[in-house]
Amino acid sequence: MRVLIADDDADLRDLVAIAVEKAGYEVAAAVGDGLSAWEALKADEIDLAVLDISMPGLTGLELVQRIRADDELREQHVLIITANAQPSIAEAVHLAGANGLITKPFQVRELVEFMRGVADRV
Amino acid sequence: MERQRKAATVRVAAASRRHRGGSFGSWSPLLKQVAALVGFVLANLVLLSPVVVEVVPALVIAADALVLAAAAFAFVLPRSTLNPAWELAVPVVTFAAVALLRVGTGGQASPFAALMVIPLVWIASEPGVRSVVIAAVGVVVTICLPFFVGVSAVTSPADAVRLVFTPMAFTIAAVLINQIARVVNRRVQQLEELNAERDRLVETLERANRAARKRELQAINANALLDGVWNDITGHAIIGTDRSGLVTVWNPGAASLLGYTAEEAIARLNITELHRRDELRDFAGLVGTARSGLRDVRDWTYSRKDGTVFPAQVSIAERLDEEGEPAGFVFVATDETDAKEIERLKDEFAGLISHELRTPLSSILGYVELLRSDDDEPLTRQQDKYLGVVERNARRLLQLVGDLLFTAQVDSGGFRVRPVPTDLPTVLRAALESARPVAESAGVELRSDVGEGELRLGVDPVRLGQAVDNILSNAVKFTPRGGSVTVGLESAPDEVRIVVADTGYGIAEHELHRLSERFFRAGTATKNAVQGVGLGLTITKAIVTAHGGRIDISSVLGEGTSIAIALPRASISGSAARR
CATH class of the missing domain: 3.30.450.20 (PAS domain)
Structure with missing residues (x-):
């Protein structure tokens, strides 16, 4: 399974990458802004996109909306990771059409389990 | 208006002064004696002219001397220390002078008998029967003296009648004068009382005027203030x-x-x-x-x-x-433009702080987890212990950030509960389970008095769980090793009470009402080095208030604390909590 990681925090990007590798999957790309993420999604074959919300360029939520509106990417699996713990965010993520939400700080185990669940469906 | 009133007052006062000056009783004795002096001067002028009257010059001079002496006494009397009642001596002596003058100018035939009217009026106008008697004696003496000293003699029945009738007529006149004087005096007295009364009224009026003026000025000042405020309120x-x-x-x-x-x-x-x-x-x-x-x-x-x-x-x-x-x-x-903007900035700030603090904490916790769960390169026991401390403290920081964000939400009115039918014993058992590890390591026994049955109530299970967690973890923290914490559920017709009772340090009575203040820490917390920043009960109160409930706290220092969350049975409809 090929995973795209988009987070403006390099340490967290690496942490997610380690989790992906631990789960036995492949990091297709790890980017620090929304537009690069969008380009990677369009250019590459991605099974799961793990997106942060607050990123320069495009936010994670905008990115999900763009994915759901795109004919090619409509069925893309998306996991949102955010440091914003307000309840209103969960609603916004759900409305935008993401497949899952994990709040920072997350346990690596938790992330691995989610990815395994997606892998089963892919 | 004010000036007119004042002028009227002055006129009244002047009139009352004039009136007091006009009272006969207040004339000086000398002034009263002037009438007698004038009478005697006229008599002497008559005697100097060639008229047919028998004159005994020595007696006339003696009479003149008596009148002058009386006048001199009248002059001295008000300036002396003598009793003013001695004033009556003046007309009495004048009577004697008139009597002497009559004797010295032909006795019964003297043309000056009429002069006795002057002292008679004076004496008779003094109050009392005594005055009438003195006047009558004076008249009798003056009329009869010529007969006693032999200057005149009773030669006809008409003379005898005159001797009796003249004093009688004059006495009657004296009585009349006395009565008239009495009436006049009474009138004068009444008038004086009226004047005094009027003076008092005038004074009261003046006082009232001054007070009214003061009030008027106050009203003017108040108006000016109001005008100033009115024009200054531009926001x-x-x-x-x-x-x-x-x-x-x-x-x-x-x-x-x-x-x-x-x-x-x-x-x-x-x-x-x-x-x-x-x-x-x-x-x-x-x-x-x-x-x-x-x-x-x-x-x-x-x-x-x-x-x-x-x-x-x-x-x-x-x-x-x-x-x-x-x-x-x-x-x-x-x-409200600025207020709304500030509100927005505050929310934005809380969100930003939350995000900026949680991101590095996520890295710390994530990498620590990686280290501690790496099966390929296991840590030594000591390394694992040290990293455990790092992880625990990172979680404490995380909890603090969450609490701060929560209170910011409550402040901005953005905190809402989402009530759904919930089984309370389930919530309480979950809270007990999550508190158990900490309680066990602290040597505090956890007891459940929750019961087996179901008790469903419309509450937000996540938030209520958070509230119970807070109270429970406080109870464990504030109970020394060997103590116990009991969680109970009491059901009443109109409300349900979740009670957490401990056998801990207790809270001083004067601190009880401050417990839900943000960042307030009880004396027993600092004394027993209990960790925390003082947000737990603030958050708990906000959650309970949003459910329409209340928190009851009772505590005895050294014996323990009992905190109850009372929730109304009436359905709770996701109300907002605002501090």
Whole structure:
């Protein structure tokens, strides 16, 4: 399974990458802004996109909306990771059409389990 | 007006002074004696002219001397220390002088008998029967003296009659004079009392005038103050309307906030024209609350004259006229643009802080987890222990950030509970389970008095769980090793109580009411080095309040604390909690 990681925090990007590798999957790309993420999604074959919300360029939520509106990417699996713990965010993520939400700080185990669940469906 | 009153007062006072000066009783004795002196001067002039009267010059001179002596006494008396009653000696001596004059000028035939009227009037006008008697004796002596000294003799029955009749007539006159004087004196006295009364009234009036003047000045000052305030209030629009909403009052603040001048607004503008159409159906809807006698404070959107809009907090109150009848309404509108912006910035700041703090904490916790769960390169026991400390403290920081964000939400009114039918014993058992590891390591026994049955209530299970967790972890923290914490559930007809009782340090009575203050820490917390920042109960209170419930705390120092969350049974409809 090929995973795209988009987070403006390099340490967290690496942490997610380690989790992906631990789960036995492949990091297709790890980017620090929304537009690069969008380009990677369009250019590459991605099974799961793990997106942060607050990123320069495009936010994670905008990115999900763009994915759901795109004919090619409509069925893309998306996991949102955010440091914003307000309840209103969960609603916004759900409305935008993401497949899952994990709040920072997350346990690596938790992330691995989610990815395994997606892998089963892919 | 004021000046006229004062002038009238002065006239009255002057008149009353003039009157006191006119009273006969207050004439000086010398002044009264002037009549006798004039009479004697005239008599002496008559005697100097060639008239046919037998004159004994020595007696006439003696009589003149007596009158002058009396006058001298009258002059001295008021300046001496003698009793003023001695004044009566003056007319008595004058009587003697008249008697001597008569004897010295022909006795019974003397033309000067009439002079005795002068002392007679004086004496008779003094009060009392005694005066009449003295006057009568004076008259008798004056009439009879010529007969006693042999200057005259009774030669006919007419003489005898005259001797009796003349004193009698004069005595009657004396009685009349005495009576008239009495009446006059009484009148004078009454008049004086009336004058005194009037003076008192005048003084009262003057005092009242002064007080009225003072009040007038105070009212003028108050008006000036009100005018000043009225013109200085530029941040608030104060708008008065009649009962239909037509503007009748428009302060400078209204002019600057809304762009209409007072001339453009008063009697031309209806208050409803300031409201955005989609927010307000009609005037009745706007003033409904105010009409029922309540003060209505709400947020509206107001339009300025140029069409721009701004958020306004408007307070509406009914205005009554002098008879207490509804006369219209007063609207006080405050521009909320800045307040809304500050609110937004605060939310943004809380979100930013939350995000910026949680991101590095996520890295710390994530990498620590990687280290501790790496099966390929296991850590030594000591390394694992040290990293455990790092992880525990990172989680404490995380909890703190979460609590701060939560209180910020409560402050901005953005905190809401989402009640769903929930089994309370389940929530309590979960809380007990999550508190168990900490309690065990602290040597505190956890007891459940929750019961087996179901008890369903409309609450937000996540938030209520958080509230119970807070109270439970506090109870464990504040109980020394060997103590116990009991969680119970009490059911009453109108409410359900979740009770957490410990056998801990307790809280001093004077600190109880401060417990839910943000960052407040009880004395026993600092004394026993209990960790925490003082947000737990603040958050718990916010959650319980949002459920329409309350927190009851009772505590005895050294014996323990019991905290109860009382929740109403009536359905709770996701109300907002605001501190």
